[in-house]
Amino acid sequence: LSFPPFQMPVLLPDGAAKPQQSPQKPSSFSPTKKPIVSFNVGSQVKKAIRFFTCASAAVCACYTSADQVHAQHHEETAAFEEHPAEIIYDTEFDELPPEILMKIIGQCDFNSQMHFRATSRHMHSLVEHSDLARRQVVGGVEIGTFPLASVSAVELNTLGQEEQQQEEIERERESRLEMQQQVRLRQQRLMSLSASSNNLLVPSSSSSSHSDDHPSLPDQQQKEQHILLRRLSKRYGQIVLTMDRLKFMMRRLCVCHSLHIRGVPMDDSLAPPSRRLQGCEVRDLVVDRVSTVSQESIVII
Amino acid sequence: RIYPLMRVTLTTSDGASVTVSRQLTKHSGFIEKAITDMAVDDNAVPLSAVAVDVDDATLKLVIEWLTEHRDDALPYPEKTDEERRADDIPAWDQAFVQKWDTKEDQQQTLYAVITAADKLDIKGLLDMTCKTLANKINGKTVEEMREILQLECDFTEEELAEIRKENAWCEN
Structure with missing residues (x-):
């Protein structure tokens, strides 16, 4: 065509x-x-x-x-x-998940963590009632009872030192008790000599005053009950103390804020801690601001 | 194995969708788990859409961070309490956060990215943003913290007095 x-x-x-x-x-x-x-x-x-x-x-x-x-690349x-969009601002700080909040304050120094605790009731509750928060805020030593079998060899060495010191303390105590008994005997002799006069000395009163200084737990029971100081650090690890040495520890540490035994502030019960601990389990006993306390300084006490 | 050319489509909470490389999403535990759960062929390009509970503007910031950190080693190294420091934020990350400071709602941007990093399980980004926020409040007084974090003091007078007493030793 x-x-x-x-x-x-x-x-x-x-x-x-x-x-x-x-x-x-x-x-x-x-x-x-x-x-x-x-x-x-x-x-x-x-x-x-x-x-x-x-x-x-x-x-x-x-x-x-x-x-x-x-x-494609872009x-x-x-x-x-x-389609530019704006960020939807629907989150406030206290609405962040608790784990995140704890992660944030975990990055702060100790004083800032304590200040953070005082910012609001929510934050206070978060710090006070969260185990995670508790341990993070502490950053120092955690004290609790422990089974002796769970202590490692290194800790047992420390425990051996503690036992030696405990024995020395017991010797001193026995010698003091002997002295006291001798004093009482002398007093009784003196009182018997003045039997006609009214007896103003009550032996039991002097012994009761000593009960504040010495725990009323039997010695054997005290020996079995130990305190584990667990520092959240690789360097110091776990430190073992006997119950009897607890009050010396506390005095040495000085700062006893937030120490609670079953809700009882340790600030009030610090003077006779062993006595107060009688019959109650040491649970979640936490010592704050002990970053300067090392194993060496604790042994020196 | 993750091939750089593999792509995955993310659907944001406000309906937008964006396709990104698997090289970026490998840092997100959430997305990787979603892809694994879908049990799809990894060679499919792009993969089926993964819905993320993050708005697209925040996701843009997240992707920007992921793009910079695409070659970071995985898994993200877990640090102990002793090793954890707040002053080791990389320079790029600092600049990345400083960029938000010019915005009006910088604090909320930070919260949004923290929340997104938490939801998407991006440990590196979460760590960095938490450190940034911690640096903002570190060393500040209680009142300054309240102002920065926009928290209201809801304690009673008695409670405040008690807390002041408790905190007295650490004020020195």
Whole structure:
């Protein structure tokens, strides 16, 4: 099939129409394949034009795919850039999860942690009633009862030293008791000598005054009951003390804030701690601000 | 094994969606677990959408941090109490947080990112933001802390007196 060349009429200034010859289509013309350029020129020129056309098309295609790659690379942020949004501020500090709050105050120094505890009731409650908080705030020594079998060899060495010191204390106590008994005997002799007069001395009163200084627990029971000082540190590890030495420890540590035995503040019960501990288990007994206390300084006490 | 070209689509709480590389999401325990739970073919690009309970503006900040820290070693090293320090924040992270300081609601931005890091289980980001907030309140008085953290003092006078007495020794 061959189609006659299409002639488009051109309107002249005088109103007459003049047919215009359209450019000739190539012989391989097909309605489905549009020629990119159709000029009635030589085959060499056509090839050159086609070459440049293809080259330019390829360059265009490359640029297009490069754009797509570029877009893919920036796909992560493109969505945000096209649709800028604002952060939804619906969280307050005290609405953060407790674990996060504890993680935050765990990064602060001890004084700041204590100040943090005093900021609000929520924070106070968080610190006071959370075991995690408790241990973090302490940052020093935790005291509790422990089974002797669970103590490691290193701790037992410390315990051996403690036992030696305990024996020395007991010797001193026995010698004092002997002295007291001798004094009492002398007093009784004196009283018997003055039997006719009224006896103003009550032996039991002097012994009761000593009961404050010495625990009323039997010695054997005291020996079995030990206090474990657990410092949350790799350097010092666990330190074992006997119950009898607890009050000396407390005096040495000086700072007894937040010491509670079953809710009883240790500040009040510090003077005769062993007596107060009688019959009640030492639980979660915590000493604050003991970062300066080392195993060595405790042994020296 | 995580291939850098693997991608996962995250759907935010406010309906936006963003496709990120698995190289970034490997730092998020939440997203990695979600992908594992989906039991899909890892070669699928992108993977099925993972819904995260974070708004898209916060997620943008999270992704910015993840992009910077994409080559960080995993798992994130757990530190003991003794090793934990608040003054070892990397310079880029400090600049990243300082950038928020120009915003009006800087504190809330920090809370939003902390919450997002917690939800997405990104330990490094959570650690850094907590340290940043800790540095803001470290060494401050009680009143200054209340002001920074915008907390109201809801103690009674008696309770305040008791707390002052308890804290007296550490004021010196």
